[in-house]
Amino acid sequence: MRFLPEDEQQRQLAVCFARSELTPEQLWMRYFALGGSQGLVELDAYLNGLTTLPRVDRDMMAHAVNERLDELAAPPRAPYSHSFRDGKPLHGPLKALVDLLEGAHRAPPERLPAVAAEAGRALDLRIGIYLADYDQRTLVPLRAEAAAEQDIETTVAGDVFRRAGTAVTRDGPDPTLWTVLLDGVERLGVLEIVPTDGADPDDPVLREQCRWLATLLGHLVTITTQYGDGLDVRRRRRHRGSPAELLWQSLPPLTGATESVVVGGSVQPAYDLCGVAFDYALSERRARLAMFDAGPRTGAASYAVVNALAAYRAARRDGASLGEQYTAVGRALAGSDAVVTGVVAELDLRTGALRWLDAGNPVPLVVRDGAALPDPRPAAARFAAGEGPPRANEVRLQPGDVLALYSRGLAETTGGDGTPFGRDRVAGYLADETLPPETARLLTRAVVAHAEGELEFDAGVLVASWAPR
Incomplete structure (x- = not known):
């Protein structure tokens, strides 16, 4: 050298x-x-x-x-102290990843489709990005002029999103690979990938390269959304009111997972959310879960439920016990006009021991081998500031059990004939062998359909599946 x-x-x-x-x-x-x-x-x-x-x-x-x-764009460049070969790859997977990283540096969110297209050229691919709208009914292309929207229930792209998988279509001018776009484990949308060099989309090597690309691109979608509105605007299908805006900013990702547990959440009405929020925190040893519900859709509901959520998070992150988390929420709600009900729970990921404290909320529902476990004792009335927490309930989960924390509006929503959706119907959706985020999505959509689109109370659910290593 x-x-x-x-x-x-x-x-x-x-x-x-x-x-x-x-x-x-x-x-x-x-x-x-x-x-x-x-x-x-x-x-x-x-x-x-x-x-x-x-x-x-x-x-x-x-x-x-x-x-x-x-x-x-002004060469020549400043010299380094030693001579070496150009380290930047000229083609292939590494160049695609480098193009994504360099292209996204200081790029506004709306430039992301062009950055992805440039990365795709390094692999001889044409790439289109579709993101799920906030109602999770439609996959919206980021380049509106380039493609049509894809219905999640009826299209190949929608099927890929629902299954978090891949599929190949050959009914167009070129074979197309559809693959789910993930940030970690959260489904954001799908990628439409068309080889431009005649490569077979079923080639396992190509699929693996596309998976790398989709993984990094999913992270970039989430990151860029946090400092610009370009991608968020495309995902919105209509106006979102200020209470819903506040609550959506407070929610965690709709999907989270470790090697032992997968959780998925959903809330409705997505654009008019008023008084329901869920939360979770996953670690090597525990999954901490919570649901808060401010009841009737009033102006004060969103502020009360966000206050409860913030108090719960603050106590949890301070290392507080389950009872101390419960008490902290009660203190935060003291003097509030809105009555917030809820449940705070923790699942030991080594033993399956589930403990929870409830306050006027439906108790957690556990489905085992397709059937719901019997209800435990009735819930406490509400979070209270001056009283100690009630005695915690406990149940021992078995591998494969599905657990749900849900708001009152989920099971109590009535149809046109006055029939409530019901706990049994909730259990039926949990018994279907689908991924927790898809179960949550289908369940809240079913509640909206049961109410014929007119929800009196917000519907929220947090689904967890425990499968220890």
């Missing part, structure tokens, strides 16, 4: 720095972000030829200047 003389590297670096239009302070910030340890004074002295720096610091400065020159 040949090394460039330090004085020559310093001279060329100073020239490129002047061309970069950076101030010394801006250069130092970029250098520091790369891991540099020298101060601003040392960098300025080096650029003026007054001191020397270790090779690693010189190369980090050169890299910081080159990043800026890349933004300006």
Whole structure:
């Protein structure tokens, strides 16, 4: 390996720095972000030829200047201290991943489809992104001019979303691979992938490469949504009121999982949510679960239920016991006009021991071998600030059991003939062997259909399946 003389590297670096239009302070910030340890004074002295720096610091400065020159599209670049082959791949899976990472750097959310398209070209693929709307009824293309919406219940793309799987269609001009778009385990939508080099979409190597691409792209969708509205706007099918906006911002991801447990949640009406929220926290040893319900859809309901959720999270994250979490919620709700009911629970992922405390909410429902376990003792009346928590209920789960925490509106919603949806019907949906997030989605959709679209109370459910290693 040949090394460039330090004085020559310093001279060329100073020239490129002047061309970069950076101030010394801006250069130092970029250098520091790369891991540099020298101060601003040392960098300025080096650029003026007054001191020397270790090779690693010189190369980090050169890299910081080159990043800026890349933004300006203004070669030549600042030299490094040694010569080496170009490390950036020219084609293939690694180039696709690098293109995604570099393209998404400082990119606004609405640029993500173009970034994905560029990454796809490295694999000779044409990529389209579809995201599920917040009602989880439709898959919406991020490029509206390029494709039609896909119904989740009736299309191949929708089937891929429901199963969190893949499928190949050959009824168009080119064979197409459809694959679920995940952030971790949360379903965000699907990818439409068309090989442009005649490759077979059933090729297992190609499918594995597409899985890598979909995994990273799913993370980027979630990250970019947090600092811009471009993707969020595409997922909305109609106006969302301020109570619903507040509650959606407070909810955790609709799906979470570890090696021992999978949880999935759903709430309705998605765009007019008013007073229901769920929460969970997963670790190696425990799954902590909660459901809060403020009852009738009033203006104060959303603030009360968010207050309960915040108090629960604060206590849980402080390491509070289940009883202390329950009491913390009661203290937070003291003086509130809205009556918030709920349940807080924890599942030991090693033994299957489920403990919970309830307050006016339907008790957790456990389905084993297709049938619901008998109801335990009645729930307590409500969260209370000045009283100690009630005695905790406990049941021992078996591998494969399905557990649900749900709001009153889920089972008590009545149809046109006055018949409530009912706990037995809830148990029937839990008995179907589907993924917890899909069970939750189907269950809340069924409640909306039962009410003929007119919900008097919000419907929320959190489904968990325990399968120890």
